[in-house]
Amino acid sequence: MSTVLRFVPHRIVSHPEGEVTVSAQCLAADCGWSALPSADVAAVDVACMSHTGRTGHPTFARKYEDVALVTRIE
Known part of the structure; x- marks a missing residue:
């Protein structure tokens, strides 16, 4: 039995x-502060800046999530 692979x-x-x-x-x-997930990226950015203004904490982990679509290139 043989297998043929092609790109x-x-x-x-x-x-x-x-x-x-x-x-x-x-x-x-x-x-422990976090911004709730939102489709409004600017609103999350503003929430982070407001948190920094209140606490002085300057560093955040941001997570972006989307639905991906894979298509074959003809």
Whole structure:
């Protein structure tokens, strides 16, 4: 028995009917603050800046999530 492998090019993009969701978490020790996931990236950024203004904590982990679509390139 033999197997034939061939390269088939594909691409991956954000799904056109999906949306990007972003969330953020403060990385200061023992803080625990986080921004709820939102489709409004600017609102999460503002929430992070407001948190920095209140606490002085400048570092956040931001997480972006979307629905991916893989298509074969013809």
